[in-house]
Amino acid sequence: MQEKYLKNIKYKIMNDKIKKLQEEIEREKRIISNCKHTFGKSYYNPTTKNEGYGYKMVAQGSDVWGEYQGYREVNVDRWSRKCTDCGFEEHTFEQKPIVTGYEPNFKK
Numbered sequence: 001m002q003e004k005y006l007k008n009i010k011y012k013i014m015n016d017k018i019k020k021l022q023e024e025i026e027r028e029k030r031i032i033s034n035c036k037h038t039f040g041k042s043y044y045n046p047t048t049k050n051e052g053y054g055y056k057m058v059a060q061g062s063d064v065w066g067e068y069q070g071y072r073e074v075n076v077d078r079w080s081r082k083c084t085d086c087g088f089e090e091h092t093f094e095q096k097p098i099v100t101g102y103e104p105n106f107k108k
């Protein structure tokens with residue numbers, strides 16, 4: 001009986017924590033959606049992605065298919081900018097030409 005009571009209290013505490021976190025997430029979403037977004041200067045912020053290499057045939061019964069032999073991490077150029085009001089961060093992988101070179105292309 002005691003164990004069941006303690007288990008119910010544990011679930012109640014966890015449910016309360018989950019509810020508080022969900023409310024906090026909703027509050028942050030409202031702040032971001034109501035913001036007019038004043039972005040600061042964009043900055044270079046490279047990231048990595050997994051890229052497949054090689055090719056191997058795989059067979060299981062009468063099914064035959066090809067798949068990558070393995071994966072490796074590859075650096076990808078990325079630019080970011082952050083809203084100075086709400087902290088929303090936007091990323092892009094594209095650039096657009098300007099007279100003196102290139103600048104990040106944030107599509108709207």
